[in-house]
Amino acid sequence: MTKEEVARKYLSFLEKGEVGCIVNLFTDNGVVESPLYGKQLSKDFYKILANDTNSSRLKYDGLFLEDKSNRISLLFDYHWKLKNGKEVKFKVVDIIELDSENQICKLTIIYDTVHTRKAIEELKTGH
Numbered sequence: 183m184t185k186e187e188v189a190r191k192y193l194s195f196l197e198k199g200e201v202g203c204i205v206n207l208f209t210d211n212g213v214v215e216s217p218l219y220g221k222q223l224s225k226d227f228y229k230i231l232a233n234d235t236n237s238s239r240l241k242y243d244g245l246f247l248e249d250k251s252n253r254i255s256l257l258f259d260y261h262w263k264l265k266n267g268k269e270v271k272f273k274v275v276d277i278i279e280l281d282s283e284n285q286i287c288k289l290t291i292i293y294d295t296v297h298t299r300k301a302i303e304e305l306k307t308g309h
Contacts, residue, residue, distance in 0.1 A: 185254045188284050189245055197240045201228045208286045215290045236263040252280040268301040
């Protein structure tokens with residue numbers, strides 16, 4: 183798969199909540215760094231995300247390649263409906279670092295958590 187194909191498959195799998203397919207895009211020790219969930223192995227991160235998620239809708243907004251680099255960045259709008267019915271919408275940048283076989287070794291998620299942090303706290307505490 184090309185870098186672009188990996189990125190597009192990642193978005194498609196993320197929107198559908200296909201945890202196994204997402205994790206298969208990563209190396210065995212691939213990590214995700216998230217502003218809400220911290221740094222975790224990809225298999226752990228996506229299980230937790232799936233447990234908190236009722237549904238997701240993504241609107242692709244751009245793909246950016248770095249010359250002479252194994253990094254690619256995705257820009258998209260994320261409409262996230264949590265298990266408790268709360269909904270949050272935000273713009274996301276995902277920076278994907280790939281190995282020589284185009285498997286994801288690290289994914290860094292960047293977005294403003296002002297609304298999502300409160301929604302997650304309410305989900306976790308039941309308030």
